[in-house]
Amino acid sequence: MLINPPLPRDAKRRTYWISPHGSAHALALAEAARAHDGIVVAVTHDTHAAHTLEADLQLFAGNAIDIMHFPDWETLPYDLFPPHPDIVSRRIAALYRLPSINRGILVVPVATLMQRLAPRSFIGGSSLQLALRQTLDLQSEQRRLQASGYRAVPQVQEPGEFAVRGALLDIFPMGSGEPYRIELFDREIESIRSFDPENQRSLHKIEKVDLLPAREFPLTEESVKSFRNKLRKRFPIDPRRCPIYQDLKEGTTPAGIEYYLPLFFDHTETLFDYLGDGTLFVTSQNALDAADTFWNQAQTRYDNRAHDIERPILPVAELYLPPQSLREQLNQRLRAEIVAADTNEHAIDLGTQAAPVVAAKKRETPFEELKRFVDGYDGRVLIATDSAGRREGLIEQLNTAGVNPHVVASWQQFLDAPPVARHPGESRNDEQENTNVFITVAQLDAGFALAKPPIAVLAERQLYGDRAQQSRRISAS
Numbered sequence: 008m009l010i011n012p013p014l015p016r017d018a019k020r021r022t023y024w025i026s027p028h029g030s031a032h033a034l035a036l037a038e039a040a041r042a043h044d045g046i047v048v049a050v051t052h053d054t055h056a057a058h059t060l061e062a063d064l065q066l067f068a069g070n071a072i073d074i075m076h077f078p079d080w081e082t083l084p085y086d087l088f089p090p091h092p093d094i095v096s097r098r099i100a101a102l103y104r105l106p107s108i109n110r111g112i113l114v115v116p117v118a119t120l121m122q123r124l125a126p127r128s129f130i131g132g133s134s135l136q137l138a139l140r141q142t143l144d145l146q147s148e149q150r151r152l153q154a155s156g157y158r159a160v161p162q163v164q165e166p167g168e169f170a171v172r173g174a175l176l177d178i179f180p181m182g183s184g185e186p187y188r189i190e191l192f193d194r195e196i197e198s199i200r201s202f203d204p205e206n207q208r209s210l211h212k213i214e215k216v217d218l219l220p221a222r223e224f225p226l227t228e229e230s231v232k233s234f235r236n237k238l239r240k241r242f243p244i245d246p247r248r249c250p251i252y253q254d255l256k257e258g259t260t261p262a263g264i265e266y267y268l269p270l271f272f273d274h275t276e277t278l279f280d281y282l283g284d285g286t287l288f289v290t291s292q293n294a295l296d297a298a299d300t301f302w303n304q305a306q307t308r309y310d311n312r313a314h315d316i317e318r319p320i321l322p323v324a325e326l327y328l329p330p331q332s333l334r335e336q337l338n339q340r341l342r343a344e345i346v347a348a349d350t351n352e353h354a355i356d357l358g359t360q361a362a363p364v365v366a367a368k369k370r371e372t373p374f375e376e377l378k379r380f381v382d383g384y385d386g387r388v389l390i391a392t393d394s395a396g397r398r399e400g401l402i403e404q405l406n407t408a409g410v411n412p413h414v415v416a417s418w419q420q421f422l423d424a425p426p427v428a429r430h431p432g433e434s435r436n437d438e439q440e441n442t443n444v445f446i447t448v449a450q451l452d453a454g455f456a457l458a459k460p461p462i463a464v465l466a467e468r469q470l471y472g473d474r475a476q477q478s479r480r481i482s483a484s
Contacts, residue, residue: 009422009457010357012039014287015341022343023354026292029453030464031359032345033063036289039343040072040112045285046105048113048278050120052297054079057116059452060291064112066391066418066449073111077101077278079119080265084305084327085312085320087263096166099219100182102130105281115278117294118301121327123275125223125268133225137189138215141196145171152178156222156260164204167221179204181219189216224264224271231255237270242319249317269325277328279336287341298330362454363463367471374408377470381410381444386461388412389421391449393467398448401467405446412446421445 012035015022027035040047051057061076068074078097080090089095101113106127133155137143152169153159157178160168163186169178179186188209190198199216200209224230235252238244246252254261269275305323312320328336346354365380367373381388390412392398398414405412415421424445451466 008038008042009460009462010035010038010359012042012343012357013355014039014043015343018338018340018342023351024289024343024345025348025354025356026345027357027455028359028361029455030063030067030451030466031357031455031457032291033060034067034455035357035359036060036112037064037067037072039287039289040068040110043287044110045287045341046108046111046113046282048115048120048282048286048288050115050117050288050290050294052117052291052294054081054116054119056291057114061114062450063452064114066447066451068112069417069419073108075101075104075108075111075113077113077115077119079116082265084308084323085263085266089260089262089265092166092168095221095223096181096183099130099221099223102127102223102281103134103182103219105278106131109283113282117290117298117333118327120278121298121301121330121333123269123277123326123328124281126272126274126276127281129225129272130220130223133220135218136215137196137199137218139196139199142194143176143189143191143196144194145174145176145191148176152218152221154225154227155218155220156224156226158221162207177202178216178218180216181221182217185210187213187216222260224268226260230271234267234270238267238319241270242316244316244319249319251318266326267321269321277336279340285341287343288337289343290337290345292345292347295330295334298333302327302330358458360456360458362456362465362469365465365470372408374405374410374470377405377465378408378410380463384443384461384463386457386463387421387424387443387445388463388465389415389418390444390446390465390470391451391454391467392446393448393450395448397467398446401470402446410444412444413442415445415447417447418449421447 010031012024013022024035036047036049049060051060057076057078061074064074076097078094081094082088082090102124105113149159149171157167157169160170163170163177163179166179166181166183169176174191176189176191177186178189185201186204188200188202189196199213201211201213202209235255238252239246244252251261251264251267302323305327309320309323363380365377368376390401392401402412413424415424451464454463454465454469456463
């Protein structure tokens with residue numbers, strides 16, 4: 008292992024890691040996942056940090072480690088618009104898979120870890136599999152899909168949609184990366200093919216399709232009736248003037264219904280219930296402080312909206328774990344906490360260093376600092392670019408500057424490349440000078456360095472400095 012992060016032996020012995028530099032945070036998690044016999048949950052302080060960490064993990068975890076992200080709805084508490092279907096799809100897929108996964112890394116923002124969820128019995132019990140030669144009644148299936156939250160549309164484009172045309176059923180299952188076209192002969196499934204939602208052309212054949220619920224709550228006639236009864240008992244509403252009540256009565260799903268999820272169930276659970284006892288939680292720096300901040304913001308939003316008698320809302324504690332309850336849950340489980348240097352005497356330094364400063368000082372010679380660094384560096388250097396196209400363009404520019412990187416497809420291929428020894432005073436030609444410089448495709452947020460063995464990892468934007476940072480912000484927006 009390049010980094011050997013210490014792991015807790017039991018829940019009573021929490022370990023502390025000094026915050027790794029740059030993307031070495033993801034490297035530490037990947038190596039912890041290889042060493043730990045169970046799932047590693049990386050808890051970040053916000054959604055942006057979760058997306059960044061997930062992207063970094065793609066390089067260091069490779070194909071050997073299962074990486075999942077349980078995303079936030081990306082709506083504010085009590086918002087009156089729904090989360091994007093892609094987000095809901097990823098959440099439901101993660102909840103469905105988690106109870107059966109033994110190892111891997113799950114990335115989750117701390118506010119999402121606090122969220123109260125549907126019980127496991129709903130997610131697991133509402134799934135269905137369609138397979139070749141299975142008997143299927145289209146009318147009954149349409150009713151079942153709509154009760155599971157799927158939307159009937161003329162043409163399927165995104166997760167949670169279905170369309171029926173004669174003996175064809177097009178459906179985009181939640182948790183799936185592509186939609187499927189199911190063709191019937193009489194009432195028997197004759198073929199199942201994936202298709203491109205852009206041009207609607209069929210692609211490859213498959214044997215079966217897993218259908219997960221399209222919502223994190225049921226929309227059956229019975230569950231909707233129960234919801235309306237609970238709403239009336241809970242709040243002094245006039246059903247005729249309550250939009251939520253009327254929308255559900257008329258068969259439509261009201262905006263913001265996600266924040267009434269507890270009224271669909273006898274009890275709710277949290278992500279802790281979906282994870283086994285051997286799960287290792289790694290909380291990032293300031294994650295628990297962020298939990299306090301989120302709780303206070305949610306409470307403020309509740310106080311500002313709780314007096315609307317036509318649209319009553321549930322207290323924050325029914326939708327989220329209070330910060331103290333979150334800490335109690337974490338204290339009962341294996342846990343490593345990432346802290347700032349010099350804030351905890353028991354924290355272990357993982358041996359990472361800041362990435363070397365190689366940003367261009369002059370526009371005319373943009374890679375002068377990089378060339379100077381690699382010529383005097385005894386270790387190996389890996390440059391990460393955002394895409395294959397950017398990699399090829401950068402290679403051309405680097406070659407012009409006298410830096411000749413080798414292309415590698417993965418982090419492991421970079422590590423397996425034999426190092427070239429350099430001896431003081433030895434003369435080297437241009438080809439030999441950059442033998443230990445490599446380039447790959449990976450959307451790294453920031454680089455880092457290791458002393459033993461000497462390795463420097465550079466994100467593409469670090470070669471250009473502020474100009475690349477500004478360009479990336481513009482393209483992202």
